[in-house]
Amino acid sequence: MNWEILGIWLGALVTFCLYSFLYRDNPFYKFAEHLFVGMSAGYWVIYNIENVLIPNWWQKMFPAEGGFSWIWVIPGIFALFMIARIVPKIASFSRLSLGMIIGAGAGLNMVSFFQTNALAQVKGTIFSLASDSVWSVFSSLVLVIGVVSGLVYFFFSKAHTGVVGKTANVGITILMVAFGASFGYTIMARLSLLIGRCQFLLEDWLPTIPRLLGFGG
């Protein structure tokens, strides 16, 4: 059996099953959809066992050189607490694990977002002011005015009237340009995914048909 061709045909089969949804919802689509969910979940579990639990927990708890490192029992218990959520009687234990995950995430995000997405951005805006050509001065001004007016638009503690209102209006205009750019890029992204699948069907799968029928490479 040619495993490569079988693989291509399996890929094509599930691709057609999923595309059948474009006509309407049907059993082929539902079959592929359910298969996708199940296999993806299986993949995630295996990678968690093979790439996380074995090297980062089990082998640290029972090192190759022998012995037992008890400290690694603690995260193991917390992980079990997380799974406890599925059993209603002991579901509240999962709060301990959630507390740890959410707390660590919140602590990290607080400082990181402030540093990267606030301070560095303010600094970048201030130091964007260029003076090497008329065009770059104009661009710098658009950037600075755009950021400031955009922030004013998001400032809801003061009514958007008078100068604040006019500045907020400039902010909306800049945001519209940014959202337009995002929309253009989104269309591009979705089409790229379709192009990828069509390339697979036309360039990988279609040439296997003459091969299977006995003519062509």
Added chain:
Amino acid sequence: MAGIIEKLGNTDRRIIFVLIALSVIIPISFNLILPNPVGAEPSRDLFDYVDALPEGSNVLVSFDYDPSTMPELQPMAEAVVLHLFKKNVNIVGMALWPQGASLGQDAMSGMADSLGKVQFEDWVNLGYKTGGGVMIVRLGSSVSAVFPTDKDNVPWAEIPMLRNITGLESFSLIISLSAGDPGIIQWVMMAGDRFGVPIGCGCTAVSAPTLYTYLQTGQMVGMLGGLKGAADYETLVGIKGGQAIRGMAPQSVAHIVIMLFIIIGNVAYFSQRKKGGAK
């Protein structure tokens, strides 16, 4: 005329589906390839940065995506890996998304085989870890603490190319091929801003507009945005007829078709509004 416009405005969505499919299928079937000039794009910045890396440098490539964005990010992964191999740079691969570990392996092993690069000497795939940003912070102080083994459980000590790697500062560059969260934002925050490692990025077109902010501040050295970014990199590296370059023709035609749809939709809308039929 008004009747035709009104009919066009009420076109069944399945007709739109067929036209979109044809706009992609026809250019691929005729193997249409359009020239892809690379201007002053962020993709050129990333290429120039990689091109200036000294031989023997260590570069961390994080495959932070899954099959849902594979058509955009896999050609990028292959082009970036090819460029790094050509520059004789050591590649340490890893993934913040579990499925990225397999896709990264596919990109690296495929290129390594064709260029005669040796696993564990020129490249290694450390695999996937949970934890996103929190895990990256730990990588900052010790990569081996997070990755005691590679993807296939080969111990760290048995991989010669990892001998000189301690924390993230051992890397001359980190490239995240990112489809979302966790991904490039975490790399910029934790590895770039916290540990001072230069960051490059390949991302989906959806996330590219947001990431332009990191380019202007210098938090990223360059960026490949969507299939266009992948095609740019393929062009710059010198891949003839690469997957992304071939994708640019159907992409062009499909963009024109969608723009026509929007124009027709607007003409129908204004025509109806003129008649008082639309609010």
Added chain:
Amino acid sequence: MRLIIPLAITFTAGMIMILNFFIPHQPFRLLGDNLQEWFMIVASGAIFLGAMNLMHVHSRKIKLKLKNWKYSPVTIIGFLLMLVTGLIYGVTEHRPFDYLFMNVVAPMGATMFSLLAFFVASAAFRAFRASNWRATLLLTSAFLVMLGQVPIGAMIWDKIPLAKVWLMSIPNTAGQRAVMIGAAMGVVSTSLRIIFGIERSYLGGTD
């Protein structure tokens, strides 16, 4: 008591991460390093929880013969297939687990999301209206990007890609940055509320 202990853990974990950032020396470094490594293990628990919940939902669907229950065995069999091949053969390249991923899971994932191309086109046709000057500006910006991103744009007029680069680098960056700074402030305030136990919704209920 059922809330105090989780809130205390949240506070401790949050403070360790903050102190580890500002004072990367002992003992905060050791505490931070351990917490970060433990985090990975506990986060794995969440993935197991998700998988077990999926199996629970589909077993229940089959048992009670709920709507579309006939497809639930497909999910369970797909899950078990990956689980068994993964446990027997591992995740090494070109082995059965990897083969199933590359030839079945990857095509399905890619196709599932490529369906959006059709729906985004249909939605753009029906809903993208230049109904006022701001909407027209949005439309113009989108058109410029769509042309500037593909070779045909440069074929129509060689300045289109340049205009796109400027649009992305200046007005787009300004707009995105305003959103980014605003959102960062939101993250900072929400994180503080979580660490200090004011925001508790993630614990599910207030008993």
